[in-house]
Each structure stands twice: as C-alpha cells, then as structure tokens.
Amino acid sequence: MDKTIGIFGGGQLGRMMAQAALPLNIQCTFLEASTDCPSAQLGQVIVNQDANAITQFIASADVFSLEFENTPLAEVDALLQQKNLFPPRQALAIAQNRLLEKALFDQLDIPVAPYRAVDSLESLEQAAQALGLPLVLKTTTGGYDGKGQFVLRTATEIPEAWAELGPAGSLIAESFVNFSREVSIIAVRGQNGDVKTWPLAENHHHHGILSHSIVPAPNSAALQPVAQEYITRLLQHLDYVGVLTLELFVTEQGLFANEMAPRVHNSGHWSIEGAECSQFENHIRAVAGLPLGSTAVIRPTVMVNIIGQYPKTEAILALDGAHLHLYNKTERVGRKIGHITLMPQDAAQLTTLCQALATILPEPLALSSDMQIEL
Ligand code: AMP
Numbered sequence: 001m002d003k004t005i006g007i008f009g010g011g012q013l014g015r016m017m018a019q020a021a022l023p024l025n026i027q028c029t030f031l032e033a034s035t036d037c038p039s040a041q042l043g044q045v046i047v048n049q050d051a052n053a054i055t056q057f058i059a060s061a062d063v064f065s066l067e068f069e070n071t072p073l074a075e076v077d078a079l080l081q082q083k084n085l086f087p088p089r090q091a092l093a094i095a096q097n098r099l100l101e102k103a104l105f106d107q108l109d110i111p112v113a114p115y116r117a118v119d120s121l122e123s124l125e126q127a128a129q130a131l132g133l134p135l136v137l138k139t140t141t142g143g144y145d146g147k148g149q150f151v152l153r154t155a156t157e158i159p160e161a162w163a164e165l166g167p168a169g170s171l172i173a174e175s176f177v178n179f180s181r182e183v184s185i186i187a188v189r190g191q192n193g194d195v196k197t198w199p200l201a202e203n204h205h206h207h208g209i210l211s212h213s214i215v216p217a218p219n220s221a222a223l224q225p226v227a228q229e230y231i232t233r234l235l236q237h238l239d240y241v242g243v244l245t246l247e248l249f250v251t252e253q254g255l256f257a258n259e260m261a262p263r264v265h266n267s268g269h270w271s272i273e274g275a276e277c278s279q280f281e282n283h284i285r286a287v288a289g290l291p292l293g294s295t296a297v298i299r300p301t302v303m304v305n306i307i308g309q310y311p312k313t314e315a316i317l318a319l320d321g322a323h324l325h326l327y328n329k330t331e332r333v334g335r336k337i338g339h340i341t342l343m344p345q346d347a348a349q350l351t352t353l354c355q356a357l358a359t360i361l362p363e364p365l366a367l368s369s370d371m372q373i374e375l
Contacts, residue, residue: 003025003026003063004026004028004029004061004062005021005026005027005028005029005061005064005065005287006028006029006030006057006058006060006063006064006083007029007031007065008067008071008075009039009068010030010031010032010039010067011038011068011327012336013067013263014030014032014039015038015042015327016325017065017264018039018043019280020281024281024284024285024288026284027043028042028043028061029043029045029060029061030043031057032047032048033049034047035047038329040328041328054075054078054079058079058082062083063084063085063288064079064083064085064086065085065086065283065287066085066087066262067264069092069261069262073089073093077089086242086286087238087241087242087244087262088239090238091240092262095261097141098138098141098143102115104234105257108230108234108237110230110233110257111253111254111257112256113177114174115172115173115174115175116173118171118172119170119171120166121159124161124173127173128152128173131175132175133152133155133176134151134152135174135175136149136151136152136173136174137151137152137161137165137171137174139168139169139170139172140170140172141169147208150165151176152173177258178252180250180251180252181202182205182247183201183217183220184201184213184245184247184268185200185201185224185227185230185245185246186198186246186264186265186268186271186279187231187235187244188243188279188295189235189236189240189244190290190291190292191241191286191289194292196293196294196295197231198268198275198279198295198297199216199224199297200220200227201213201216201303209307209336210266210305211305211307212305213267213302214301215274215297215301216297216300223255227248227255230246230248230255231244231246234246241286241287242262242263243263243264243282243283244262245261245263245265245268264279264280265279266305270303270341271295272323273323274297274301275295275297276294276295276296277294277295281293299343300344302342302354303339303342304339304340305338306336307336308332308362310331311360311361311362316340316357316360319356320349321342321345322340322343323340323343324338324340326338340357342354
C-alpha cells in the first residue's frame, strides 16, 4: 500500500471513500464506536472506547480525514499535534456551529436568510419581532436531517418552541425561506489549490431525509456559475483540502446558502457512476496530495436513497440502467441503508425506471414518474 488514510467515522461515507481508495493502493482505517459499521469490511476499525483508542488511531495512518462532521474537536486537536487532517480544523469548527457558519457566509458575501442568535425566551420573542413569522428555530450545534428544529408559525407557539429547544443551549432563529427547490453544490480542492466542481444537484426530501437527487439540477444553467463562485470563495478562504458541500435554497431573489458540510455528501453519491471522477475518489486524491480527476458528467443521473428497508436485490438489478449500493447496515425506520443510481438513456426510460422503482421500494418515496431530467 502506498499510503494509509485514517478516517474519523466508519459509516457509509467512509465505506465509499475506502472503495474509491483501494484501486489507488491507498488503505483506510476508521475510528468508530463499534466494529459493526459499514466501513468494517474495507479496513481496520479502531473502536473509540478509551483514550488509548485515539493514540492507536493516530498511529494507524499517514494522513487523516473525516466522514462525520460532528467529529469532536478535542480528538482532532490530539491528532493535529502529530499528523495532518484534511479538511482543515477551522472548516470543521465552523460547520459544527450554525452561528459561525452564517457569520462566515456573511463575511464572504454569500446570501443567507436573515437570522438572530437566541439564548433566552426574551431573545426568541425579540427575534420573532425582528424577523417576522414564520421562522425556523434551530439548535446551533448538533442538529442533522431536520432534527433540533422548530418551525414557528404564530407568536402563540413561542413558549412551546422555547420549551422544546431552549434546553439544548444556544439556538439560531432564521427567517423562513420561501424556496422553490433545494439544491447542493459539491466541489473539491487539492493540496496545490486546484478547484473542481460537480454540477448542482436538485434534492428532494421525505420526512426530513434526502429521498432523491437529480443531477444536473434541471434549469440550473444560470445558477451553476453563482453556486460555483460561492463554494470557491469558501474553499479558498478556508484554505480547504478535500470535498466540501454547500446546500442552497433557490428563491425568486436568487440562491440563499443554508449550510455547508465539510465532507462528501449524500447528494454526491450519483458521481460514483455519473461523473468521470466521483466525489469519493477526488476526496481521497486531495487528502493524499494527488492530482484531481475530471468532475465532468458522463450521463445525467437520478440517485434514490434506500431508507428503512431493503428492496429485493434481484428486482433492482433487473432494471436496465440501475446501479445498486448497499451499506451493510441493519434495517431501521428512517435509516439510510443504501442507494440506487439511475442512468436513463432518455426521458422515457427515466419514467419507466421511476414507475418500476416506486413499486419495488418498500418505503414509498415521493418519486414522481414525470420527473424532469435534461438528457
Ligand atoms: P438543515 O438541517 O438546516 O439542513 O434543515 C433541514 C431542512 O429544513 C432543509 O433541507 C429545509 O427543507 C428546511 N429548512 C431549513 N432552514 C430553513 C429556512 N430558513 N426556511 C425554510 N426551510 C428551511
């Protein structure tokens, strides 16, 4: 093996990073709570059970990365005394705190919905006055997939919202954005400063979890350069190395940034088959200090998450133009356990594939059979 990359976390993102690393003779190791995790088949898992584990993890690899954005900064600091981590610590620290993240977007002239910090019932009342209703109240740290959020529609709900989220500590109140759709842009920056960007993904959610992404996002020719400019500002400002994701709302006033993820992202899974070089391979290349690969699209794709229950493998593989990725996770309601990439030859085939999938997938998705895709 030429190099070993240690990854904080051993979930499906780590698994797919390691799958991309192997052909390059790069081995991955993982720091995870249990050896029963999706990455375990791909490399050594160091069980994070005591102080000794972090020492063992630091010794296990040459250079480090992460697949879990809430990686504790104390563990990162212990690592940084001896070895390098990509992405940089400051990107991680900012992405872990919605207030710091919004302040950075402001500083870089990346539009965001108006917001206020909230730390008391009074400050929530003031925020509701200043921002107007509806607003979205979120925990500043620790939230994901819509957890730790309260949509406040009327002033009478203020005490309830405070009772629910107040104990969580610091909060942020954001104006409710009337978006027409949600998109994300993913980019990678190499150690030499090279930046490459994949096309925008249009993201659809079901019960707060990503259900499917369409790439390239339809009608996004005018949005792409703007999103690309925003993410490039972030990458350069943070002296970033690796893959970064920026989630955006499309509104009548243009793009508004929602949040960034300092890692490979679910809305980029399509790139394994759909792009010349996937988000996983380019992330590994960046972390290893190798040249980046082309982010050009091979064919437009639709990525569909498998949530909660596995479909029959045979049924998916019988679909022409479908690729199946299973994460070796046990079934649980609301859990992402795999994904399917559809690469239709034309719009008619996409309709057929979506209709077939809607009958095969155990969890009914908001998959429309007249989905638009620019082929
Ligand atoms: P987040 O955890 O910030 O990604 O939020 C989860 C989801 O909540 C987003 O994908 C949006 O659908 C919705 N959301 C978050 N913030 C806002 C907002 N300010 N206005 C409207 N919807 C929002």
